Amino acid sequence: xxxxxxxxxxxxxxxxxxxxxxxxxxxxxxxxxxxxxxxxxxxxxxxxxxxxxxxxxxxxxxxxxxxxxxxxxxxxxxxxxxxxxxxxxxxxxxxxxxxxxxxxxxxxxxxxxxxxxxxxxxxxxxxxxxxxxxxxxxxxxxxxxxxxxxxxxxxxxxxxxxxxxxxxxxxxxxxxxxxxxxxxxxxxxxxxxxxxxxxxxxxxxxxxxxxxxxxxxxxxxxxxxxxxxxxxxxxxxxxxxxxxxxxxxxxxxxxxxxxxxxxxxxxxxxxxxxxxxxxxxxxxxxxxxxxxxxxxxxxxxxxxxxxxxxxxxxxxxxxxxxxxxxxxxxxxxxxxxxxxxx
Amino acid sequence: xxxxxxxxxxxxxxxxxxxxxxxxxxxxxxxxxxxxxxxxxxxxxxxxxxxxxxxxxxxxxxxxxxxxxxxxxxxxxxxxxxxxxxxxxxxxxxxxxxxxxxxxxxxxxxxxxxxxxxxxxxxxxxxxxxxxxxxxxxxxxxxxxxxxxxxxxxxxxxxxxxxxxxxxxxxxxxxxxxxxxxxxxxxxxxxxxxxxxxxxxxxxxxxxxxxxxxxxxxxxxxxxxxxxxxxxxxxxxxxxxxxxxxxxxxxxxxxxxxxxxxxxxxxxxxxxxxxxxxxxxxxxxxxxxxxxxxxxxxxxxxxxxxxxxxxxxxxxxxxxxxxxxxxxxxxxxxxxxxxxxx
Numbered sequence: 162x163x164x165x166x167x168x169x170x171x172x173x174x175x176x177x178x179x180x181x182x183x184x185x186x187x188x189x190x191x192x193x194x195x196x197x198x199x200x201x202x203x204x205x206x207x208x209x210x211x212x213x214x215x216x217x218x219x220x221x222x223x224x225x226x227x228x229x230x231x232x233x234x235x236x237x238x239x240x241x242x243x244x245x246x247x248x249x250x251x252x253x254x255x256x257x258x259x260x261x262x263x264x265x266x267x268x269x270x271x272x273x274x275x276x277x278x279x280x281x282x283x284x285x286x287x288x289x290x291x292x293x294x295x296x297x298x299x300x301x302x303x304x305x306x307x308x309x310x311x312x313x314x315x316x317x318x319x320x321x322x323x324x325x326x327x328x329x330x331x332x333x334x335x336x337x338x339x340x341x342x343x344x345x346x347x348x349x350x351x352x353x354x355x356x357x358x359x360x361x362x363x364x365x366x367x368x369x370x371x372x373x374x375x376x377x378x379x380x381x382x383x384x385x386x387x388x389x390x391x392x393x394x395x396x397x398x399x400x401x402x403x404x405x406x407x408x409x410x411x412x413x414x415x416x417x418x419x420x421x422x423x424x425x426x427x428x429x430x431x432x433x434x435x436x437x438x439x440x441x442x443x444x445x446x447x448x449x450x451x452x453x454x455x456x457x458x459x460x461x462x463x464x465x466x467x468x469x470x471x472x473x474x475x476x477x478x479x480x481x482x483x484x485x486x487x488x489x490x491x492x493x494x495x496x497x498x499x500x501x502x503x
Numbered sequence: 504x505x506x507x508x509x510x511x512x513x514x515x516x517x518x519x520x521x522x523x524x525x526x527x528x529x530x531x532x533x534x535x536x537x538x539x540x541x542x543x544x545x546x547x548x549x550x551x552x553x554x555x556x557x558x559x560x561x562x563x564x565x566x567x568x569x570x571x572x573x574x575x576x577x578x579x580x581x582x583x584x585x586x587x588x589x590x591x592x593x594x595x596x597x598x599x600x601x602x603x604x605x606x607x608x609x610x611x612x613x614x615x616x617x618x619x620x621x622x623x624x625x626x627x628x629x630x631x632x633x634x635x636x637x638x639x640x641x642x643x644x645x646x647x648x649x650x651x652x653x654x655x656x657x658x659x660x661x662x663x664x665x666x667x668x669x670x671x672x673x674x675x676x677x678x679x680x681x682x683x684x685x686x687x688x689x690x691x692x693x694x695x696x697x698x699x700x701x702x703x704x705x706x707x708x709x710x711x712x713x714x715x716x717x718x719x720x721x722x723x724x725x726x727x728x729x730x731x732x733x734x735x736x737x738x739x740x741x742x743x744x745x746x747x748x749x750x751x752x753x754x755x756x757x758x759x760x761x762x763x764x765x766x767x768x769x770x771x772x773x774x775x776x777x778x779x780x781x782x783x784x785x786x787x788x789x790x791x792x793x794x795x796x797x798x799x800x801x802x803x804x805x806x807x808x809x810x811x812x813x814x815x816x817x818x819x820x821x822x823x824x825x826x827x828x829x830x831x832x833x834x835x836x837x838x839x840x841x842x843x844x845x
Contacts (some may be wrong), residue, residue: 171800208831229712293746293749305684309692340735341665342647342650342731342734342735346693349730350650350651350729351651353731366564373736373737373739374738374739374741374742374745375742376739377742377746378746385733387692388684388789389691389692389695389732390732390735392684392715393682393684393715393728393732393735394735394736394739395715396716397736397743397744398739398743399716400717400719400720401739401740401743401744401747402743402747403716403745404635405743405744405775406747407635408635408749408775408839409771409772409775412770412772412775413768415771416771418767418768419767419770419771421764422763422765422766422767422771423767423768424764425760425761425762425763425764426754426755426760426765428754428758428761429757429758430751430754432750432754433747433750433751433754436750437747
């Protein structure tokens with residue numbers, strides 16, 4: 162089984178290739194296909210001793226950039242590394258794809274060129290964020306694939322998030338929170354109120370409405386919201402963490418004694434920086450498409466790419482796609498039953 | 504001119520009274536009315552030497568709690584400190600109100616018992632947040648008063664935020680950002696796209712879509728969004744700042760050298776804590792109602808109450824209500840003109 166890696170229009174394409182080379186070295190069961198400019202790939206690979214029997218290259222000189230209109234580019238740029246990677250992904254012996262390219266293009270490619278899982282209205286992007294509790298992470302679904310949502314989309318997001326956290330993170334009975342403007346059952350906007358009622362009816366561990374203040378508390382395994390809200394939540398986490406660290410740095414530089422004190426705290430600072438750099442620990446899975454896709458950050462370094470490749474393996478070994486299909490069947494069964502009883 | 508202070512159902516009612524006493528001592532031009540249990544108020548005031556000629560007490564033994572349904576409580580609990588404070592606020596010689604009580608009740612009271620400014624569809628709650636730049640703050644409007652919004656509401660929020668930042672913070676030409684899932688003009692959900700087009704047409708400094716990552720960068724003076732999104736943004740800021748500080752504390756406690764280093768950094772830590780404790784610097788104005796209302800945090804201490812009282816004065820002296828009325832007239836004129844031309 163192979164994993165296809167699209168170099169795409171990312172910030173550091175060398176790092177993507179390096180990540181592939183290191184993955185091949187690290188695990189002898191890894192087989193990769195790299196999609197991108199063959200000359201460039203070979204040049205970077207020449208620095209590494211890799212087993213070429215476990216590596217294929219798809220030569221694709223075209224790239225889909227962040228300036229392209231994703232839906233159009235996916236149809237027209239058929240020679241691009243992403244389109245060629247997705248076409249490779251359709252093959253039975255390819256288990257999944259990693260791309261560090263344009264998020265919009267990966268979404269469009271996954272949804273329109275690869276295809277949705279039957280019964281899923283809208284695939285969603287589900288980054289995995291750190292929490293206050295060491296070793297515990299939380300899945301935020303959706304974080305931007307769907308900015309206008311109907312209630313059924315969020316119900317499916319919840320079920321996909323549960324499948325992911327069970328399969329990949331080994332959480333037995335994931336705690337699902339619905340992002341809301343208060344914890345009370347009656348809080349929420351029109352969308353979230355309808356979703357609340359429908360999640361209550363499902364055989365999942367739905368703990369109710371939650372406030373964004375607790376997003377990273379470790380109390381939740383899955384946070385459900387529409388992609389507009391999720392995007393705001395995700396970016397606010399990033400912006401605030403960066404701001405606090407920057408303020409701290411400025412305050413330290415202003416005082417000689419603080420500067421002296423900081424010398425003894427490098428490890429403590431590094432630990433936080435490392436924790437908040439969640440993008441280095443893997444990518445955001447695009448859940449709800451027919452095969453496994455992990456979107457790595459555009460600024461990924463080699464270790465982030467390695468982490469994303471490992472993530473694909475875990476998703477595949479855990480049989481995630483089938484688990485999502487089972488989850489969708491559960492939703493259909495519960496809602497059909499409710500309709501029959503009402 | 505007087506300011507009425509509602510003790511309400513807050514965490515530390517003594518602190519609210521103390522804040523009033525200190526305000527009276529600090530500024531001899533301050534005249535206050537305190538609404539709440541008279542015996543309790545007098546007991547707390549007995550600790551202070553205050554000029555009773557500048558202080559009235561409205562005896563109100565009933566409180567509206569966070570458990571009450573706001574719209575119902577505002578109609579039925581006519582003996583409550585909040586309802587009595589709002590009734591006092593209607594008088595011509597009262598310039599504004601401060602309340603540390605239930606947010607929902609303050610909103611309902613302001614909107615239904617006091618009344619909206621003509622032309623405003625929905626009043627909004629607009630907390631003032633710190634930014635990376637010292638002395639620069641940003642107004643987030645709405646942060647929870649309106650969870651389901653139509654485009655015209657957000658257009659009015661923008662105009663009210665501009666009036667506030669001009670009047671109270673002396674910002675000449677406030678930079679307005681529309682909270683979005685990307686900075687590109689075409690990004691957004693159905694609501695924000697419609698708002699984008701309408702803000703473009705107004706004679707305000709609308710700088711376009713912004714990402715929540717930059718909310719506290721200091722690049723914006725007013726952030727516009729619906730109350731559901733604003734609430735998520737605000738609470739994510741709070742939660743993330745708290746998380747980073749907690750992680751830092753944990754890391755420090757784990758290491759003897761970091762503990763030693765931290766001794767030299769108390770000031771630097773305090774500076775950040777102080778910056779992020781924005782609620783101690785005043786309350787969130789409820790904009791769009793007929794008179795000035797500032798909602799203080801439920802856990803306000805005396806200095807937060809003093810800050811809120813000062814905020815009311817600034818809003819009054821800056822003629823905020825009239826400025827908002829002028830802003831609404833501008834929107835009406837621009838949109839009428841556009842309709843005529845289309």
